[in-house]
Amino acid sequence: MPTAIAPRYGTAPTNIPWLRNNSQNRFELSVSVQMNKAVTSISSPSHPIGLTLGCHQRELTGEYEPSKAFVYLGDSAMLDKDIVIVISAQGMDTPRCSVERWLKSDGAEETTDA
Numbered sequence: 791m792p793t794a795i796a797p798r799y800g801t802a803p804t805n806i807p808w809l810r811n812n813s814q815n816r817f818e819l820s821v822s823v824q825m826n827k828a829v830t831s832i833s834s835p836s837h838p839i840g841l842t843l844g845c846h847q848r849e850l851t852g853e854y855e856p857s858k859a860f861v862y863l864g865d866s867a868m869l870d871k872d873i874v875i876v877i878s879a880q881g882m883d884t885p886r887c888s889v890e891r892w893l894k895s896d897g898a899e900e901t902t903d904a
Contacts, residue, residue, distance in 0.1 A: 816867060818863060819862065819867070820862040823846075823861060823877060825859075825882075826857065826886070827879050827881040828856035828879060829859045829877065830878045830880060832859055832877050834875050835874055836873055838863070838865060840862045840863070841859065841860070842859065842860040843856070843858075844858060846859075847860055890904050891903050891904075892904070
């Protein structure tokens, strides 16, 4: 998830207030993961993360579901580098196709499949 202009994309401009590293430029991130098969590992080479396997919440509640996970930053992060989260799951190399439907009842002008 890109959170910074630099260093990956060149030198950052100095006149953008939110690019300065100060305590006001922190954010929190949590991600619910749903895979087709069991999640085998989740890691982040860029930031310390917390992880709950088997559900979509920080605390495991209900029945353990191996295809679900909840990932969150271990501490609030500075907006100074991209967040990289690497997810591995069984069968990720298997060819597949998925269709997502956006319904009129959800705000689409027309029902759309993408």
